[in-house]
Structures are given as structure tokens and as C-alpha cells.
Amino acid sequence: MSSPCDPQYSPAGDVSAALMLVDSRLKAIYDGRTEVDPEQRRLDEQFTASLGPTGAHDLLDGVCTIIFMYMKWLRTACEGHDKDVIAYIVPNLVTTMRGMPRSIRPQAVPTMAGLVVAAGTGLSPSLWRRQYGDWTKEEMNALEATAFLLAEVINRITDDHDFATRLITNALSSAEAH
Template sequence: MTSSYDPQYAPAGDVGMALMVIDSRLKAIYDDKAGPGVEQRLLTEQFVASLDPGQADDLLDGACTLIYMFMTWLRKAHEEHGKDVIEYVVPNLVATMGTMHRSVPPEAIPTMAGLVIAAGTGLSPSLWRRQYGDWTDKEMNPLEATAILLAEHINRMTGDPAFATRLITEALSRAEEDRPSV
């Protein structure tokens, strides 16, 4: 029996645009050992601010799709070693977000943990979140941080700073190849 929060019922959003934002942030973090560069952060903020409401919704759905895809990969990787992804990923994510006082308000952490748990159990993060109403402005940075932290976790696990981005890019390419031509 499928849930009404099953990913098949969720909009994928603009995964490419969401991946571009996340990859840009990761590269800024990896390239600037002192933290993300101010210039890079400003460019990304300007880009996001330039989106119309439909594009912003697509970006949000795309970020949720990334979280779902990252958690699916993490779940499979942990299951190969007889481990529970929720047990090993969520506490670390919550602890890290708890140290990010300027980007992640404490009241957003339970929502992001729920979002990740939903994804880790095979539910759509965007549909799970939608049951609580519209996204708030205070949830934008935490949502971005969640996707970045999951991608960075994957990159650390694999020892490859581009693995998470490549994982999604290859999945998008396979999906495009599998799409019937019109």
C-alpha cells in the first residue's frame, strides 16, 4: 500500500537548479577553507532573489528531491553494512545544525530532522512538509543547509568532494536517456 506522501505523487521541481545552488555552496566551502566566500554567497543570494514565485517553488521542490535522493543513497549504503540510516545520519545532522546559529534557527531543526527522516523512510520530503502549510522564510536557509550537509556527508563517506553532485548528475542523465522521445 502506498502512502499519500509517496514520491511518485510529489513534484520533482527543478532538480538541476537546486543542484547548481548546492554544488556552488559546496565548492565555495571546499575552495575557501575559512568558510564560504562572501562573493559566492552574494551571487547565489542574488540568483535566488531573482526567481519568480513559480521558479522559487520549483527550487524548493528540487531541493526536497535532492534530499530524497541523497537519503536514498545513504540508506542503501548504510543497509549494505547492516546499519540504520536514521540512526547514523540524523543525530549528526541535528548536532551540526545546532552549531549553525546564524543560518539555522533552533526552531527549524525539528522540521529539517523530520524532513530527513521522511526521506530516509521513503517518503517525499516536500509532501511531508506540505502537510504543515507553506514554507516559511526562516526555513529557507535550514533547507539549503540540510541538502548541503547531506551532500557533504556523502562526499566524506566516499572520500570524493564531487561524489554527491556526480551522483545526481548521473541520475538525471539516466532519467533523460530513459525518457521516450516524442
């Protein structure tokens, strides 16, 4: 039986723009910058505002698509080592996010855990979230952090700072070729 949250029913969104935001955060961390540069944050906010309501919605769907793709990769990697992706990823993600109270409001953490569980079980994070109403402003940093943290886990597993970004760009290139 098909679920209304099946990824086949989900819009991919603007994956390229979402990847640009995630990749810029990864590069900042790998360059030793632990705090988000206020100028970079301002540029990101300006970019997001320039998208308008439809573009912003596409960006949110794009971030959810990235989360789904990262969890799919992590699920495959975990299964290869007889590990459960949910048990492996979610506790560390929640712990990390709870340790970021200036960036991520505590009430957003359960939603992000739910998104990751949805993606880890093969459901569309975007459609899963939609059933609970519109995104809130408080969830924006948490959503971005979720995609970033999953990318960072993948990069650590592969010992390659660019692997998670390449994973998505290769998938985009492959999709464009078809």
C-alpha cells in the same frame, strides 16, 4: 497501502538549479572558505529572486528531491553495513545544525530532521513538508544546509569531493535519456 507522501506523487522541481546551489557550497568549503562569501550569497539571492514565485517553489521541490536522492543512497549504503540510516544520519545532522545558530534558526532544525526522516523512510520530503503549510523564510538556509550536509556526508563516505554531485547529475542524465 500508498501514502499521500509517496514520492510518485511529488514534483521533482528544479533539481539542476538546486544542485548548482549545493555544489557551489561544497566547492567553497573544499576550497577552504568556511564563511559564505557575501558576494556569492548576494548572487544566490539574486538568482533565487529572478525565479519568481513558481520558480522558487520549483527550486524548493528540487532541493527536496536532492535530499530524497541522497537519503536513498545513504539508506542503501547503511543497509550494506547493517546500520540504520536514521540512527546514523539524523543525530549528526541535528548536532551540526544546532552548532550553526547564525545560519540556521533553532526552530528550523526539527523540520529539517523531519524532512530527513521522511526521506530516509521513503517518503517525499516535499510532500511531507507541505502538509504543515508553506515554507517559512527561516527554513530556507536550513533546507539548503540540509542538502549540503547530506552531500558532504556522502562525499566523506566515498572519499570523493564530487561524488554527491555526480550522483545527482548521473540520475538527471539517466532520466533525460528515458
